[in-house]
């Protein structure tokens with residue numbers, strides 16, 4: 001299934017008709033440069049073009065009041081003076097004779113997108129619209145927004161398509177207060193927003209934008225605000241919030257549909273956000289949401305005012321929706337102290353509503369946060385005096401790297417008698433191995449039938465890894481007689497010279513004794529076995545007391561440990577090993593493969609034992625990029641095994657900065 005793209009140049013046909021410094025950044029070119037970039041890169045041709053339509057009155061009234069709609073309806077016939085007069089009653093927004101028409105098209109585009117996704121015409125999609133929507137309220141325009149496009153889409157998805165749970169992820173740098181007000185007492189719509197806040201000093205300066213606004217009544221826990229109290233947030237800050245807050249909660253919520261308030265003013269160069277995250281971060285943010293709701297994801301444009309970073313961010317998002325390999329994120333750092341304080345505060349208030357966060361640490365003790373405020377003020381004074389306030393427009397960042405789709409998406413290495421799943425390319429050619437390697441293999445404890453096919457299998461493995469390195473093949477799966485021996489061969493003989501860093505993810509118990517001290521390999525083993533303490537920084541045994549069939553524990557290990565570690569380690573290859581008898585569920589296994597694609601440009605090699613061939617189907621489906629089915633088990637989580645994972649994370653964070661979720665008690 002494809003990716004929908006909704007755009008119509010009609011939505012560029014309104015603009016600011018008078019002087020208003022607060023509104024001059026919202027220009028028609030925002031839409032045209034975004035669309036032109038998609039055309040220039042060839043991405044628009046790969047999408048399913050879906051036309052917008054005007055939202056009807058009834059659809060607009062799903063969110064807005066009749067008196068508000070009646071008022072907006074009058075604007076097309078207003079004189080310039082009347083338009084100015086009408087605008088004065090609202091904040092940071094402007095009207096134009098054609099904006100009512102465009103606002104109906106913007107809302108209607110979001111509805112077209114929901115129809116296309118919910119009816120299965122496409123898997124996911126993006127609507128390039130203006131005016132944006134997430135600030136507009138029941139009876140008020142605000143922040144360049146007239147109708148709340150995404151809020152209307154959420155209500156529409158429930159009413160027309162029977163969606164029971166809708167997740168709204170708002171990565172725009174402003175707080176979508178309009179969305180929060182609309183759903184704050186509604187447990188069927190989970191609203192997540194991060195936003196520049198600066199302790200209420202940043203627009204819209206609302207007390208209710210802070211982290212302690214968690215929703216009201218039966219909606220308590222279904223509103224998640226992450227305030228950024230400083231500018232300059234980077235990729236690692238954004239990824240930490242996704243791994244340690246949004247994704248665990250989103251998976252426990254188990255939505256039927258994901259709507260994204262896709263504002264790109266959170267990217268570097270934007271005059272509003274003043275953040276430092278690079279456009280390729282949106283490739284990863286999109287990817288991390290794509291295994292929710294069976295892949296049903298609708299991204300609707302909100303803000304974004306630096307035309308260069310906006311266009312790049314839009315392309316990164318659409319390219320991920322199309323299933324292309326992800327870019328490697330360069331040199332992630334540790335989340336900054338301010339981000340950690342926000343992270344700790346959010347997790348501490350949300351832990352009472354989400355069992356998956358139950359063991360999160362308590363909120364930053366008041367003296368720590370007071371100290372931080374003093375520190376922040378001191379830094380602020382210093383900053384203002386010292387550095388020249390370089391404007392955001394002069395910021396420079398590297399052009400996002402090309403993301404080339406390999407000629408072969410997925411390959412397989414199988415015993416001759418095993419059937420090859422549809423879509424996978426069976427590797428038969430076996431690269432001739434040097435005599436040294438062959439002798440090593442023969443010596444290896446490959447006690448399978450006749451080591452001839454052992455050598456053949458191994459040489460095909462070698463070929464597969466080689467072809468992933470050259471990007472001729474995206475990912476692959478190998479069924480081998482003895483998975484432990486095969487892992488040993490691959491990591492000992494191949495990993496080192498073929499790729500610089502190999503992330504080995506082992507699911508299930510098995511003694512894995514590899515020399516991992518040199519950092520060429522990071523081994524994360526998730527099993528039910530209670531291992532002795534981990535051996536050094538690069539071998540991390542994660543013990544799930546109830547075994548790998550414990551989906552809550554497993555998903556906590558994935559988001560709380562595996563993903564942050566993977567982002568920090570930044571491997572060139574991922575080796576996913578399924579030990580026999582691991583007990584991991586098929587859905588969890590597919591989710592894991594889907595999520596691991598975010599690393600190493602999607603170069604994942606799955607190793608499984610021949611007699612484990614039963615899960616070849618789900619494995620192949622995930623490798624080919626089909627969305628993993630939802631993890632229903634998370635809906636009614638059993639009590640988990642206590643804070644073992646949390647304690648392990650705290651212990652490891654000294655070595656691995658991306659595991660941090662609390663301010664360092666040091667300073």
Ligand SMILES: CC(O)(O)NCCCCNCCCN
Pocket residue numbers: 021022023092132133134135143144145172173174203263265272302303304
């Ligand atoms: C969709 C959106 O979230 O990007 N709208 C942002 C509105 C910002 C209003 N304040 C402008 C002040 C100018 N310095």
Ligand SMILES: [Zn+2]
Pocket residue numbers: 172173174263265272302303304
């Ligand atoms: Zn914004």
